[in-house]
Amino acid sequence: MTTTHPNAMSDIEAHGHERSAEGEVQPTIELVTQEGKNKQLGVWLFIAAESVLFASFFAVYLALRHSIPNGPQPKDLFELPLVFVMTAILLTSSFTSVMAVMNMRQLKSSAMKGWLVLTWLLGFSFLLLEIYEFNHYVHMGHTFTSSAFGTAFYSLVGFHGAHVAFGLLWLMTLLLRNARREITPYTAPKVYSFSLYWHFVDLVWVFIFTIVYLMGKVG
C-alpha cells in the first residue's frame, strides 16, 4: 500500500524541508525552476574548474616567461596604451552584462536585449583589438613557435581570446533565439548563465593584464 506516512508532514517541519524554506524568500526569475538552480550552480562549478585550467596556463607562462632563446623581449613587445584600452572595453562589457541581468529581473525585455547587444559589440571590439595585437607581434618576430615564451604567451592569451570568441557566439545565439520572446523562467537562466561566464572571462583578463602585460614591463 502506498499512502503518505502520517508523520511525513510534521517531519518536514522538524527538519526544515528545503523547498518550503526557500519558498519563504522568493527567488529571482532565473532561480525559480529546478533547471534554473541547476544551471546557476553548474556554471559556477564550470567556472571553478576553468579557473584551475587558466591557472595552469598562467603557471606555465610564469615558468617560461624568461625562456626566450630568440625573438623580442616582453619589454620591447607590449604596448600599454593598447592593453589599457582593451581592458577598459572588457570591463565595460562586463558591466553592461550586469545591467542586462538587472533589467532581466525586472522583466524589461527590450532594455535587457539592448544591454546585451552593447555587451556583444564591446566584446567584439575587444576581439578585433586582440587580433590586431597578435598580428603586430607576429610581424615583430614573436610567434607561437619562436620560443617557449611565445608558446606560453599565445597559449594563455589566445585561450582567453578563444573564450571571448566563444562567448560572442553564445551571446549571438541567445539574442537570435530570444529575439521575439519574452523573459520567462525558461529563458532567464540562459541569460544569467551567459552573464556569469562573461564575468569570468573578464576576471581572467584582470590577471592577464597584470601578470602578462604589466609584469612583462617591470618584472
Place this chain on the structure above:
Amino acid sequence: MSGESSTFKRPDRREIRSELKVQTTAFAVSIFLTILAFGAVVYAIEQGASQGFAVSFIIALAIVQVAFQAYIWMHLKDKGHGVPQLFFYMAVYVTAMTVIGLMFMSWWSA
C-alpha cells in the same frame, strides 16, 4: 513545471535603486583599480622605482579587483551562494598550489 513554484521576485523600486548604486560603484572601483595598476607600472618604469614593489602592488590590486567583481558582479555576496563561494575558494587553493609548484620547482642550476 509541476512541484515548483512559478512565482518569483520582481525587485521593487528601492531595491533596484540601491542595487544600481552598488553595481555602478563596483564598475567605478574596477576602472579606478585598473588605472592605479597601469599608473604604478608607468611610474615604476619612468622613475626606476623598485620593481619588486611594483609587482607585488599590481598583483595585490588584481586580487582585490577580482574579489570585488566576484562578490558584486557575480553575486557571490548574495544569499544562497554558499556552495559557489566554497568552490570559488577551492579553486583558489588549487590555483595557488599549481602556480607555486610550477614557478618554484621547475628550474634549478647545477
Place this chain on the structure above:
Amino acid sequence: MKKKRLGRGVIVLLFTFLALTLSACGDPRLTTFSPNGTNAEESLYLIKLSAYIMFAVMAVVFVLLLYVIIRFRAKSDDTSIPKQVEGSTLLEFIWTAIPVIIIIFLAVITINMTFSMAQDHSEDPDAVKLEVIAHQYWWEFRYPELGIVTAQDLYIPKGKKIAATLRGDDVIHSFWVPNLTGKIDTNPGYNRDGTLQNVNRFTFDSKTTGIFLGKCAELCGPSHPLMEFKVIALEPADFEAWVAKMKEPVQVKGQTAVQGEKIFQQNCAACHAVDASDQAKRPGPNLANIGNRLTIAGYLPAETEADMRESLVKWIEEPNRYKPQNEQATVKTVVMPPFKDKLSKEEMNELIDFLLEQKQYDPANFKIGTEVK
C-alpha cells in the same frame, strides 16, 4: 567453511615467511638488500625501519580482520538484528592518534636523512668529480679534474665521495646503482644563453671494492631495459693506476690490428674516440679500454675473448637489432649505422683485432674474488 578460514591464515603466514626469506635472494651485485655504499645503506636502513613498523600495523589489522570474520559470521538461520552502533569517539581518537605518532616519528628521521643525503661535495677537494651524461641508450662518464672520458664502465675509488653532476643528452634517463645509491634523473635543459639547466648534482660512494650493476630507471625508448652499465670500485691506489694508464695512448702491435686501425679511422672515428683524453663531444661512446669492457653495448657477453669477439661482430653488424631504435621517430637521434654490408669479414676481423688491443686497464682481478658483501 573452516577450510577457507584456514586458507586465509595460511596466506598470512606465507607472506610473513616469504617476506623474511625473499629479502635474502637477489643478485649480490645488484640487490638493494646488500648495500655497499653510504646512500644505499641509509636507504636500506629506512626501508627496513619503515617496513618493520608497517609489518606491525599490518599484523594488527590482519588479526582484527581475521577475528571479526571468524567470530561474527552469521549462522545461516540467524536473522536476528545486532545492536546498531553509531561509533565511538574514543576509538576514533585512538586510531587517529597512534598513526599520527608513528608518522611524526618517521617524518623526523626522514627529513634528517633527506637533507644529509643531499649534501653537496662538489667543492670538496677529496671528492672525485664526475659528469654523467645519459644518451639513448648508453652512459658517458667524464672526469673533468682528471681529464678522462669513458663510457659504460664507471671506475671509482673505494671509500671516496664521488661528486657527480648528471644530465640527459636527449630524453630523461635515470641513474641507478642499487648496491651503491638510489636513483637520480638526468634531465635535458638549457638556459637562455645556452648553458645547461636542471642539471642534477649528487654524491655517492662505495665502501668496498667490487663490480656493481647499474641501470637506467626511467622509460627512455624501446631499448630502455638494455641501457645497463657497470661500476667498478677499486682500491684508491688501483684507481690512481687506472687514471695513469687511461691517459697513456695504446700502441697497436698486431699486424691485423694496424690494418684495423685504418678501418677504424675510415668508418668509426667520426663518432668514436679510442683515446680517453679526447674531450670533444662526440655522438658515440668513447672506446678507450674497450678490450677490457665487462660487456659489449652494456649487456652483450664479454667474459672470454671469444665471447667478446662474437658480441662485437653482432653489435657492429646490426646495432639496431641489439638495441632497437624507434623507427617512427621524426628526427633520428644519432644512431650507429649497421656495418653488415659495409665491411667484409676480413675487415671486420681486423677492426675487432684493433678494438681488442684497446686495453689500458684490466679489471679482471676483480671479476674473481670481488669484495661485494
Place this chain on the structure above:
Amino acid sequence: MATVAVRAESERKKKSMLWDYLTTVDHKKIAHLYFWTGLFYFLLGGLEALLMRTQLAFPLNTFLTGKSYNEVLTMHGTTMIFLVAMPLLFALMNAVVPLMIGARDLAFPYVNALSYWLYFFGALVMHIGFLTGNVPQGGWTGYMPLSLPEYSGFGMSYYAMGLQLSGLGTLLTGINFVATIVNMRAPGMTYMRMPLFVWTTLIASILIMFAFPPLTAGLFLMIYDQLFGGQVFNVAGGGNVILWQHLFWIFGHPEVYIVVLPAFGIFSEVIPVFSRKRLFGYPAMVVATALIAFFGFMVWVHHMFTVGLGPLANGIFAVMTTIIAVPTGIKIFNWIATMWGGKLRMTTAMHWSVGFIFTFVMGGVTGVMMALPPADYQYHDTYFIVAHFHYTLIGGTVFSIFAGAYYWWPKMFGRLLNETLGKIHFWFFFIGFHMTFFIQHFLGLWGMQRRVYTYLPGQGFDLANLVSTIGAYLMAIGVIVFAINIVYTFVKGKPAPADPWDGRTLEWATKAPVPEYNFARLPLIRGIDALWLEKMAGHKEMPVIEDYHDIHMPNSTVLPFLMSLTLAIAALGFIWKEEFNHAFLYMGIGGIVLTLLVMFFRSVIDDEGYHIPKAEIEREEMKGVSV
C-alpha cells in the same frame, strides 16, 4: 513558452534498442553504456597485461620486444586508468547515486549523455593508432620529451587527443554529479544523511573538477608541441621538460583518489548491509574522505622525488604524503568496527570487501614506505612501485567494482548474479592477484626497474617473474569466470526482487526494474540508512511527500553523440595533418565547425522535455512489486 508535450502512451517502446541507447539521457541506461564499454576495455587492458606478462615470463624472451612492448605497456596503463577504472565507477555512480538521494535523474541529463559519448569517442581515438601504425608508446604518464614526435612518432598524439576528449567528458561528469548531489536531494536527505557512496562520489567529483584542468592544460601544450610547433617542452626552444611532470602529477595524484574514493564508498555500502549493522563512525568516515581529498593536492611531488627538486621540496612533500595515511587508516578501522559485533553474511560482494581490506592495507603500508624520499630513491621506477599501485588500484578499485557489480547487479539489470560462480571468480582472482604482485615488491628491491620489456638472465629475476606470470593467468581465469557468470545470469538468471539483500539505503526502495522516473512520488528521508529505519519502524515503504502527478522528463536526443563524433573527427584531422598530409588540417577545422554547429542547434531548438501522465504512473505503480 512552448507547451510541454504530454507523451502518448503508444509512443513508448517504438524505438529500436540501438537508437534508444544512442539517444538516451536516462542515467540508468547511461550506466549500462558505461558498464559495457568499461568492461570491454577491461578485457582489452587485461589482454595487454597478459601479453606483457607472457613476454616477461623468461629472460630475454622475444615474444613482444622493444617498441611493441612499450606500446602495449602504454595502452595497458592508459586504458586501465582512463577507460576502465573511472568509467566503471561512473557506471555504478550513474546507476545508483540518483536513486540513493531520491532524485529522478542527474542535474544535467543531456550533459551526462555527452560525457559518455566523449569518453566513447576519446577511447576510439586513442586506439585508432593501431590502424595507422602510430601507437602511443611513452608510458601512461607521457613524460616529455620522450612523447614528442622526434622521439616516438605520433603515437602520443593519439594519446593526447583521446585523453583530451575523454577528459572533457570526465570533467563534465564531475560537475554533473556535484550539481546533482548539491541540488537534487530528496526532502530530508541532509548532507549528513547521505549514504557514504554518495559522499565519496561527491568528493571524487570535486577532485575531478579541480584535478582534470591541469591535465587538460598539459595535454593542450603537449598537442601544441607535437602538432603545431610549440616549444613548451622543447629544450632547444627554451622549454622545460619538468613542467609536464608537474602538470601531470598535479592531476595524477588526485586521480588516484578519484578512482579509490568511490571504491571506499562502495565498500562502505556493502559492509554494513552484509554485517546487518550501520556504518561505524559515519562522521569520521566523511571527514576522512574530505581530508584525503584536501591533502591530495599537496602531495604530487612524491612522484618526482628523483627528479632533483632538492631536499626541501622532497621533505615537505614527504610529510604531506605520510599525513594522508592517517585518514585512510581511520577508514580501515571503521570498516572492521562495522563488522565487529555484526551478523556477517559472506556473499560474493562481502568476499570482495574483506579481500579488499586485506589487500589494500598492504598497498597502503607500502605507500607510506614510498613516501620517505631516502627509501623512495630505491623504490622509484622499479617493480616495487608496480606492485604498490596494483595493490591499491586492483585491491581498491577493481575489487570495489566487482563488489559493486555483484551487489547492485539486481538494481542495474534486474537479476542476481550467480553466487557460486562469483566465489570461484573471487578466489581465482584473489590468489592470482597476490601471486602476481606480491613477488613484484621484491623484484623491485632486487633491482628490476619498471617498464622494461626484458631482463638479463643471471640477475636473480627469473623465477620471480615466472611466478608473477602464472599469477596473471590465474587472474585471467577469474575474469573468464566472471564473464561466464554474466552470460549465465542473462540466460538462466531469475528476476531479482526489489530488495534482495535486505538493503539499508534508498536505492533498494525503488521498484524492480526501476521505472524511468525512479520514484513515482518523492520519498521523505528521516535519517541515515533511510530504508532500514522505515523497515525497523515496521513500514514496508518509504513515506512520500507528494501525491501522484505528471512527471516531467527530458527528451532523448542524438546531439551528444553527434557533438562527440564531430570533436573526434577534428582530433583525428589535426593528428593526420602531421602524420600523413597537411590537407587533413581542413578535416580538423571542419570538425570544430561542425561541433559548433551542433552546439548551435542545441541552443536554438527548444527542448523542454515531456510529461509522463499521472494516470500512466498510477497504473504502473499499482502493478506492485514482485517480492
